[in-house]
Amino acid sequence: MKTTHTVSAEELEAAGTRPVLDASCIDQPVTIESLELLRKGKEYYVRVRSTDGAEGLGFTNGRAQHYYPILNNLIIPYFVGKDARDLEEHLWGVYRHSSNYKVLGQALWCPVAWVELAILDMLGRIAGRSIADLLGGAVRDSAAFYVASGRRDSTPEEEVEYLQSLVDETHAPAIKFRVGGRMSRNEDGSPGRTPKLIELSRKKFGDAIDIHADANSTYDPLQAIEVGRMLEDINAVYFEEPCPFDHLEDTKVVTDALSLPVSGGEQESSDRRFRWMIQNGGVNIAQPDLHYYGGLIRSARVSRMAALADMPTTVHISGGMGFVYMLIFASFTPDIGRYQEYKRGIEKVADLFDPALKIENGMMSVPQGPGTGITDYSGFVEGTEVVG
Secondary structure, three states: OOOOOOOOHHHHHHHHHOOOOOOOOOOOOOEEEEEEEEEEOOEEEEEEEEOOOOEEEEEOOOOHHHHHHHHHHHHHHHHOOOEHHHHHHHHHHHHHHHHHHHHOOHHHHHHHHHHHHHHHHHHHHHHOOEHHHHOOOOOOOEEEEEEEOOOOOOOHHHHHHHHHHHHHHHOOOEEEEEOOOOOOOOOOOOOOHHHHHHHHHHHHHHHHOEEEEEOOOOOOHHHHHHHHHHHHHOOOOEEEOOOOOOOHHHHHHHHHHOOOOEEEOOOOOOHHHHHHHHHOOOOOEEOOEOOOOOOHHHHHHHHHHHHHOOOOEOOEOOOOOHHHHHHHHHHHOOOOOOOEEOOOOHHHHHHHEOOOOOEEOOEEEOOOOOEOOEOOOHHHHOOOEEEO
16 A cells, blocks of 8 residues: 655654663563674574573574674673663664764664664563563564565576465465566666566466565666556565665655555665655655664664554564564564565474464464573574684
């Protein structure tokens, strides 16, 4: 649905600064004793411990091998000795600490997200409550999902066959494929691939499957509108990041021209730019990445602002276990849009949750246990080494 409701800057400011975290159920200070980055093979985790022996674990998104010096030197020192219950205020404090705002972007907010997610897990375990309970309370216990292909080196025929295999495997009610060439100045993945793929996808899947397309910053407005019209012709449900992600005005041109909803914000790290997108109708669907943007709390603030404009917030996820946080976000956010992204491998860890995660009838259940809902994360941390 296209967004038409206009919102004032004052309304957005108020919605984006209201407290999100409620840790009042914990009546004693939770002093952070240590934070450390753990590595096992290619996987990285952040573990937090309190002076009282409580622990929490945060899953990273695969960029820790690049950003660990920032985590260890600029982020962790700020949090040690702080009361974890004041986490929301610490997100501002760490931004100012050691002039960290000069590192603004993924290099800053990914490490902050990993710490935030570990601390939220610890607080939930201490309180015996889910992270959703700490962030406003769950409003749903499951969410519809789509399956996606991240390929651009495939032919249209290969792509629809691959997507069909995912639908057969998961019974997903929706799919997403890549169009264009990815930040490619209008070049296609291969000559003629995008128009043929768009047309073939609807022929292959019929009207029973909803279709999304992701351009990954490929087009200028004119070309994006042309591709958007093709997607409108097949009744696609949204068009993701049609123009370079930081070309906000260009994206707005596309949003204004199409009846097809446009989403964006995956690469964003600035709350002010999200405010611009929402107030000016630069997109129809807000899409912060839960790692790139700095975690669940900051992303919840985006959703509150977006809600004032009747705009859904469908978060982007990165990292192998990122789906955990996507599902947690989906559990407490009123308007999450039509679908969330399914990631292969969910079934392998589903039984680590209590109750176990379920994927059936086109729906994924959300974590409900304390913290992230993982009952035992020893299997993740056993055999790890500290990165420092």
